[in-house]
Every structure is written in C-alpha cells, then in structure tokens.
Amino acid sequence: MSSRHLAKGSRAPPSAKGKLRLYSNRFCPCAQRVHLVLDIKKISYDVVYINLSSIPDWFSSIGKVPALETETGDILTESLIIADYLDEKYPQHKLHSNDPLQKAKDRLLLERFNKVIHTMYKVLLTSARSFTDEPEETISEGLEMFENELNNRSGSYFGGSKPGMLDYMIWPWCERADILKLFGNQYALKKDEFKKLMEWRGFMLLDEAVQNNFLDADTHIRYVQSYRCGIPDYDQILAH
Amino acid sequence: MSSRHLAKGSRAPPSAKGKLRLYSNRFCPCAQRVHLVLDIKKISYDVVYINLSSIPDWFSSIGKVPALETETGDILTESLIIADYLDEKYPQHKLHSNDPLQKAKDRLLLERFNKVIHTMYKVLLTSARSFTDEPEETISEGLEMFENELNNRSGSYFGGSKPGMLDYMIWPWCERADILKLFGNQYALKKDEFKKLMEWRGFMLLDEAVQNNFLDADTHIRYVQSYRCGIPDYDQILAH
Numbered sequence: 001m002s003s004r005h006l007a008k009g010s011r012a013p014p015s016a017k018g019k020l021r022l023y024s025n026r027f028c029p030c031a032q033r034v035h036l037v038l039d040i041k042k043i044s045y046d047v048v049y050i051n052l053s054s055i056p057d058w059f060s061s062i063g064k065v066p067a068l069e070t071e072t073g074d075i076l077t078e079s080l081i082i083a084d085y086l087d088e089k090y091p092q093h094k095l096h097s098n099d100p101l102q103k104a105k106d107r108l109l110l111e112r113f114n115k116v117i118h119t120m121y122k123v124l125l126t127s128a129r130s131f132t133d134e135p136e137e138t139i140s141e142g143l144e145m146f147e148n149e150l151n152n153r154s155g156s157y158f159g160g161s162k163p164g165m166l167d168y169m170i171w172p173w174c175e176r177a178d179i180l181k182l183f184g185n186q187y188a189l190k191k192d193e194f195k196k197l198m199e200w201r202g203f204m205l206l207d208e209a210v211q212n213n214f215l216d217a218d219t220h221i222r223y224v225q226s227y228r229c230g231i232p233d234y235d236q237i238l239a240h
Numbered sequence: 241m242s243s244r245h246l247a248k249g250s251r252a253p254p255s256a257k258g259k260l261r262l263y264s265n266r267f268c269p270c271a272q273r274v275h276l277v278l279d280i281k282k283i284s285y286d287v288v289y290i291n292l293s294s295i296p297d298w299f300s301s302i303g304k305v306p307a308l309e310t311e312t313g314d315i316l317t318e319s320l321i322i323a324d325y326l327d328e329k330y331p332q333h334k335l336h337s338n339d340p341l342q343k344a345k346d347r348l349l350l351e352r353f354n355k356v357i358h359t360m361y362k363v364l365l366t367s368a369r370s371f372t373d374e375p376e377e378t379i380s381e382g383l384e385m386f387e388n389e390l391n392n393r394s395g396s397y398f399g400g401s402k403p404g405m406l407d408y409m410i411w412p413w414c415e416r417a418d419i420l421k422l423f424g425n426q427y428a429l430k431k432d433e434f435k436k437l438m439e440w441r442g443f444m445l446l447d448e449a450v451q452n453n454f455l456d457a458d459t460h461i462r463y464v465q466s467y468r469c470g471i472p473d474y475d476q477i478l479a480h
Contacts, residue, residue, distance in 0.1 A: 074341060081347050088340035100328035101314060107321050 005234040007051035012058035020045040021069040023062060025052050026234055027223045029121065029172030030079035031066040032213055036168045037083045039209035041090045053232050080110070083169065095165040106158065106166040109149065116142030117173045124179065125227055139180070143194055146170075150196040156203050163207060167200075171210060174201055178217035179224050245474040247291035252298035260285040261309040263302060265292050266474055267463045269361065269412030270319035271306040272453055276408045277323045279449040281330045293472050320350070323409065335405040346398065346406040349389065356382030357413045364419065365467055379420070383434050386410075390436040396443050403447055407440075411450060414441055418457035419464050 005025060006013075022038065024031040024047055038045050050056070050065050068076045068085075076082050087095045097103045120139055150158065158166040174197075191198050204210050219237060226233035245265060246253075262278065264271040264287055278285050290296070290305050308316045308325075316322050327335045337343045360379055390398065398406040414437075431438050444450050459477060466473035 070341060072341070074345070076341075076344050076348065078348060078351060081344050081351070084347075085340050085344035088343070100325050101310060101312070101316075103328070104316050104321050104325035105314070107324075108316065108318060111318060111321070 003047070003049060004238060005049040005051040006056050006059075007054035008056055010056045010058075012056070013048050016046040016069065017073065018071055020071060021048060022046070023048050023050055023059065023065050023067040023069070025050055025065045026215075026237065027220070027227075027232070028052070028065055029176065032172040032175075033079040033169055034066045034068065034082050034086075035213045036171065036209050037086045037095065039212050040095065040168065041086065041093050043086070043090055049234070051234055080169065083165065087165065095159070095168065097159075097164065106164070109146070109158075110166055110169055112145065113142065113170050113173075117170075121173060121176070124182070124224060140190070140193075143197060147194045147197050150200055156200060158200075163204065167204065168209070171204060174204070175210075175214065176217075176220050177201075179220050182221060182224060243287070243289060244478065245289040245291040246296050246299075247294035248296055250296045250298075252296070253288050256286040256309065257313065258311055260311060261288060262286070263288050263290055263299065263305050263307040263309070265290055265305045266455075266477065267460070267467075267472070268292070268305055269416065272412040272415075273319040273409055274306040274308065274322050274326075275453045276411065276449050277326045277335065279452050280335065280408065281326065281333050283326070283330055289474070291474055320409065323405065327405065335399070335408065337399075337404065346404070349386070349398075350406055350409055352385065353382065353410050353413075357410075361413060361416070364422070364464060380430070380433075383437060387434045387437050390440055396440060398440075403444060407444065408449070411444060414444070415450075415454065416457075416460050417441075419460050422461060422464060 020038070020043060022031070022034055022045055024035065026049060035047075050059055052065065055063060062075055062077070064077060066077070066079050066082060068082045070076065076085055084096070097106065116139060153160070155161045157163045158170075205214075215237065222236055223233060226236070260278070260283060262271070262274055262285055264275065266289060275287075290299055292305065295303060302315055302317070304317060306317070306319050306322060308322045310316065316325060324336070337346065356379060393400070395401040397403045398410075445454075455477065462476055463473060466476070
C-alpha cells in the first residue's frame with residue numbers, strides 16, 4: 001500500500017526473479033481477489049501497482065491486472081485462474097472444497113455472481129446512467145440467491161466454518177456494496193432482507209486477510225467519483 | 241445418437257437416479273465437450289437430447305445444455321465446470337496437467353479461444369451479416385496463437401503425446417471449421433498457414449472419443465442453414 005501506481009513514462013521495476021510478483025491496482029476488485037488468496041496462504045510476494053488509465057510502455061505486453069509473475073517468470077492473468085493456480089500450487093490453507101461436486105457448485109455460484117454484480121459494477125464505473133439498462137438479473141435477485149444459499153449451508157461462511165474460495169472471490173464487491181448509494185437511496189441495499197448475508201459480512205470483516213486489503217466505503221466512493229470524472233485517483237490513499 | 245430431441249409437449253424421461261445423465265443437444269459444441277470427456281473416461285451415462293428452440297416445460301428450470309445430473313441428483317451446468325468436475329471426480333485418464341502452472345496456462349488459452357471462436361460461431365448462427373462486426377481478434381489471429389503454441393510444445397497435441405483437456409475443449413469448434421465457407425471463400429481457413437494445426441486436426445480425427453461424437457462438415461452446414469432459416473433441424477441425422 002506504500003507505493004504509487006506506475007504510469008506511462010515510469011521505469012520498469014527491477015526483476016523479482018525467484019519471487020512471486022503481482023501486478024495490481026488498489027481499486028480493482030479482481031486484483032483484490034488475488035491479494036486475498038496470497039495473504040491467506042501467507043505467501044511472500046512483491047506488488048507493483050499499475051495506473052490503468054496510463055499503462056506504462058514496459059507493461060503494455062501484459063496490459064491488464066491482476067497479472068501474476070511466477071517464480072519462473074511466467075505470466076498468469078484472470079483472477080479466478082490465478083486464484084485456482086495458487087490454491088493448487090500452495091496447498092496450505094486450502095480454499096476450494098476437496099469434494100469435486102461442492103467445488104463445481106461453488107464455481108457455478110461464482111459465475112452467476114460475476115454475471116450479476118460484475119456487470120453492475122462496470123455500469124457504475126463507465127457511465128452516469130441509471131439502472132434502466134440493467135442486465136437480466138437485478139442485484140436483489142442475485143443477493144437473494146446468495147442469502148438462500150447461506151441459509152442452506154452449515155456454518156457462517158459459504159466455505160462452512162471458515163471462509164473458502166467462494167467467500168473470498170465475492171468479497172471485493174461486497175466490500176464495495178455501499179457505493180450503490182451513489183445511484184440514490186432506492187438502490188441502497190435493503191439490509192433487513194439479507195439478514196444472513198449481513199451477518200456474513202460482519203464475520204468477513206474480522207478476517208485478517210480481508211482487513212489487510214480493506215478500504216472503507218468513503219474511499220471507494222471517492223475513487224468511483226474520480227473515475228467517472230475521467231481522472232481516476234488511484235493514489236488517493238497515499239495522500240491521507 | 242438414437243433418440244430425438246425432446247420438445248415442448250414431451251414427457252419427462254423417467255429418473256436416471258444412481259446414473260449420470262447428460263442433457264444435451266446434438267449440435268451444441270459446448271455439450272459435445274462434455275460427451276468427449278465422458279467418453280474418454282469411459283463413464284457410463286444416460287443422454288437426453290433437448291430441442292433448444294422448443295424447450296420442454298419439465299426442463300425449463302434447468303433451461304440450457306449441457307447440464308449434467310449427477311448420481312445424487314445435483315445439476316451442474318457450464319461445459320468447462322462440468323469437464324473439470326468430471327476430471328476430478330473420475331481420475332482415470334486424467335485430462336488436466338498435474339502441473340498447476342501448465343493447467344493455468346491451458347485454462348488461459350482456452351479463455352482466449354472462447355473469446356475468439358465462440359463469438360464467431362454465435363455470429364454465424366444468429367445472423368446472416370458478414371464479419372464487419374467481428375470481435376477484436378480475428379479467427380486468423382486466434383489460430384496463429386494456437387499454431388505457435390503447438391510449435392512450442394513437445395508432442396503432437398496440446399496435451400503432449402496424447403490429447404488433454406485443452407485439445408478436447410477446443411475440438412468441437414475445430415470439427416466445425418469448414419462451416420466458415422458459408423461466408424464465402426475469403427473466410428475459408430488458409431490451411432497452408434496453419435500447418436501444425438492441420439496436422440493436429442488429422443491426429444484428433446483418429447481419436448476414438450472424437451470419432452464417437454463426430455459429425456461431418458455437410459451435416460454441420462445443413463444444421464447452420466436450418467438454424468438461420470429459423471427452423472433448426474436437430475434431428476436431421478436420424479432421417480439419414
């Protein structure tokens with residue numbers, strides 16, 4: 001959290017050969033997924049933050065975050081693929097279920113989550129229009145599915161008695177839930193309808209990896225506002 | 241291959257409890273992926289073909305193919321998630337690499353393949369327009385990446401000395417490559433530019449699972465033409 005996002009004109013940081021390196025951005029929820037997995041597994045890694053609105057030339061061949069540079073210099077992209085890779089390569093604190101059926105069900109839930117929330121988040125970032133163009137499923141329908149799912153599972157987390165892959169993979173968007181207020185109160189979450197999810201959110205906030213990567217609602221809102229004005233302020237947390 | 245595609249008004253087939261059941265469609269490339277995995281692993285299963293332009297009421301809660309009903313009655317959808325599930329649950333003839341990095345790289349290649357070819361195929365099916373609206377990458381660029389990849393790998397297949405998950409997951413679209421001719425000769429594959437891939441295609445055609453699920457170019461073209469006329473002929477191969 002200590003270094004600025006590197007932009008066009010910056011120099012490429014020296015090679016981290018032999019150490020994992022994550023190319024990231026402090027406000028990218030997909031990158032946050034990977035930070036969470038690395039932190040939970042207590043894997044030592046190097047971070048390079050990238051300014052996504054002014055991508056450095058030396059980064060253009062990769063071009064997006066999150067991107068993981070492995071110890072062997074291979075580059076992996078796509079947060080879910082990186083997360084699965086880390087879970088297989090570093091078996092400590094296993095995040096996926098060992099039961100193939102449960103794992104497949106969780107991956108399906110995640111796909112549905114991606115479709116609903118991810119799209120909403122993009123709408124939020126890319127324009128000031130309202131939710132009239134909203135995708136097939138509304139946030140509420142999506143959350144209802146997750147509320148029911150939590151009710152049907154034993155334990156406080158999707159992973160059971162502790163957070164698992166599904167918990168951490170959906171977390172970054174849940175951390176940002178309050179930015180929905182930006183659209184007006186009618187879009188704010190009806191918290192009493194999602195009792196179990198709100199309880200889950202409270203438990204997740206106690207998690208060490210979640211805390212390590214946490215930014216509060218005001219910070220997220222300031223970022224979204226700066227983004228929508230065309231000058232995303234990736235480094236705002238350094239100035240505070 | 242012996243039964244008709246069930247449509248609205250059909251009766252639900254009796255439960256297959258205790259046996260895997262695949263809800264499929266003879267012309268869906270994603271469903272073909274799952275048939276391939278089941279056949280390679282010599283898993284016994286029941287097939288129910290669904291008429292996708294007239295989905296039976298009893299199937300509406302699932303609503304899409306491929307859908308796998310497990311021995312416990314759980315339903316899984318999404319071809320890649322089903323394929324990964326089967327590869328973990330039935331470890332005979334393992335399709336994914338045991339090396340997490342290689343597996344992640346193959347999954348990334350598959351993502352790129354999906355973006356290029358899958359979109360093209362949709363364009364082909366859903367309208368008679370030409371490739372002026374084509375996605376960022378052209379088929380040729382996509383194939384070039386795979387050609388280079390095959391050149392860099394040892395063995396004739398992406399999986400090495402025998403076909404692996406990546407080989408089977410891209411196969412259904414490669415089987416259908418000749419339907420590109422429908423757009424005119426300028427879209428037909430320039431086979432001499434993709435020497436290694438053409439060689440690969442020849443080897444894949446010798447594979448037993450590929451043969452079991454193979455339909456020739458004329459059959460695929462007849463299907464695409466019927467689909468584009470608004471009356472997809474899913475059962476044409478029964479009439480021959």
